[in-house]
Amino acid sequence: MELTLEQRKVVVIGAGPSGSIAAAILKRKGYDVLVIEKQQFPRFCIGESLLSHCLDFIEEAGMLEAVQQAGYQVKHGAAFGWGDDRYVEIDFRDQFTQGKTSTFQVKRGEFDKLLADEAEKQGVEIRYQEEIMDGDFNQQRPVLTVKKHNGELYQVQSDFVLDASGYGRVLPRLLDLETPSSLAVRKAVFTHVVDRIDDPQFNREKILITTHPTYRDVWFWSIPFSDGVTSLGVVGELDRFKNYPEALEACLKQFVNEAPNLRRIFKNAQWSNPFRTLVGYSANVKKLYGKNFALLGNAAEFLDPVFSSGVTIGMRSSSMAANLLDQQFKGQAVNWEQDFSEQLKLGVETFRTYVEGWYDGRFQDVIYYKNTQFEIRRMICSILAGYAWDTKNPYVAEHKRRLNVLAEICRADS
Numbered sequence: 001m002e003l004t005l006e007q008r009k010v011v012v013i014g015a016g017p018s019g020s021i022a023a024a025i026l027k028r029k030g031y032d033v034l035v036i037e038k039q040q041f042p043r044f045c046i047g048e049s050l051l052s053h054c055l056d057f058i059e060e061a062g063m064l065e066a067v068q069q070a071g072y073q074v075k076h077g078a079a080f081g082w083g084d085d086r087y088v089e090i091d092f093r094d095q096f097t098q099g100k101t102s103t104f105q106v107k108r109g110e111f112d113k114l115l116a117d118e119a120e121k122q123g124v125e126i127r128y129q130e131e132i133m134d135g136d137f138n139q140q141r142p143v144l145t146v147k148k149h150n151g152e153l154y155q156v157q158s159d160f161v162l163d164a165s166g167y168g169r170v171l172p173r174l175l176d177l178e179t180p181s182s183l184a185v186r187k188a189v190f191t192h193v194v195d196r197i198d199d200p201q202f203n204r205e206k207i208l209i210t211t212h213p214t215y216r217d218v219w220f221w222s223i224p225f226s227d228g229v230t231s232l233g234v235v236g237e238l239d240r241f242k243n244y245p246e247a248l249e250a251c252l253k254q255f256v257n258e259a260p261n262l263r264r265i266f267k268n269a270q271w272s273n274p275f276r277t278l279v280g281y282s283a284n285v286k287k288l289y290g291k292n293f294a295l296l297g298n299a300a301e302f303l304d305p306v307f308s309s310g311v312t313i314g315m316r317s318s319s320m321a322a323n324l325l326d327q328q329f330k331g332q333a334v335n336w337e338q339d340f341s342e343q344l345k346l347g348v349e350t351f352r353t354y355v356e357g358w359y360d361g362r363f364q365d366v367i368y369y370k371n372t373q374f375e376i377r378r379m380i381c382s383i384l385a386g387y388a389w390d391t392k393n394p395y396v397a398e399h400k401r402r403l404n405v406l407a408e409i410c411r412a413d414s
């Protein structure tokens with residue numbers, strides 16, 4: 001049976017942050033945009049601590065005021081704790097790069113719905129509970145096959161497809177673009193607790209990243225929200241979980257009990273929400289674009305959760321792709337390799353260096369070192385605020401060399 005074929009200008013797969021931001025930016029430039037989203041919103045998604053830089057793209061998409069007024073927990077930076085005696089705070093207001101100095105910690109179900117609603121208010125059409133099943137990119141204009149909630153199929157043809165399907169990785173799977181991540185396979189176990197924190201050291205305006213007292217490559221996140229709930233999770237390589245209970249609740253509680261600062265901070269917590277786990281979430285692709293398509297956010301590469309860079313990288317990719325597409329539609333020459341892929345990778349590679357340095361201990365030695373010059377701290381702070389594309393920052397421009405040298409200095413003096 002012939003399927004109905006609808007004609008559109010741009011189709012975006014997925015209404016997560018990458019999809020909503022790309023769709024809204026394109027709509028603001030006057031283009032017809034259809035978003036196809038598999039789930040009904042709000043839906044659960046992990047990735048709750050934002051970086052300051054992502055607010056630049058939220059602003060570009062015309063959503064900053066709505067986000068600022070939503071009552072989310074303000075975030076001014078990150079705190080790092082190791083054992084009971086090591087504690088360091090990084091404040092985004094100290095950063096080297098000119099940019100936003102604060103951001104938010106959000107329950108993603110609510111936040112993603114707010115962004116999608118804001119995109120709709122600007123005229124973007126979003127179809128929920130519809131799933132992209134197939135794609136034909138051999139035609140002059142790509143054709144996607146969509147399954148409706150009732151199981152019915154139809155097709156959409158467009159000038160361009162932006163894949164923002166996150167962990168769904170729709171086009172990487174359909175077009176054989178998957179390639180393994182260079183990072184180890186890790187697992188996360190997490191929940192939301194009613195925190196009832198009375199610890200004076202705990203700063204609700206920062207994400208707390210805790211290093212496990214014995215295994216330096218195991219770490220915890222504590223991400224407080226504005227309603228007395230905190231997202232709490234542990235991350236480590238699969239092997240590290242071997243000696244812990246399989247049941248998620250018992251596993252997370254045992255890990256938390258081993259970290260003295262977390263034991264203290266969460267002593268009154270109510271563990272009343274579901275426990276979840278994710279394994280092997282790092283992913284990569286052979287290329288970020290092709291004939292009439294580009295991959296955004298997690299549909300392309302996902303590095304690692306440790307510096308909360310996922311949403312920021314996603315939104316940055318959305319802004320870059322939407323602006324390039326605008327130029328392309330206006331008949332201007334666009335070099336997707338140079339202006340999308342290489343430009344995006346600049347920041348991704350910066351993050352990769354610090355992520356690798358976190359797990360092998362070099363970056364932890366830098367973070368927990370007390371005597372780092374303030375100017376250097378400001379430069380590191382900018383990266384942790386998400387400004388990992390600012391090549392005026394020597395710790396971006398020469399990330400590998402600078403991290404090695406700094407780690408050696410910190411180690412020698414510790």
Ligand code: FAD
Nearest residue numbers: 014016017018038047049132165166168297298305310311
């Ligand atoms: P998503 O948010 O995953 O959205 C993709 C959307 O596409 C979904 O709604 C999905 O339903 C839809 N979809 C999928 N398949 C289809 C289909 N076939 N058809 C139609 N729609 C489809 N990032 C941070 O910034 N801060 C953090 O603190 C953080 N913590 C993390 C902790 C862990 C343990 C992990 C694994 C990741 C973390 N991340 C964090 C990363 C963050 O989760 C992602 O980077 C972010 O959600 C990517 O957004 P996105 O819009 O690209 O994709």
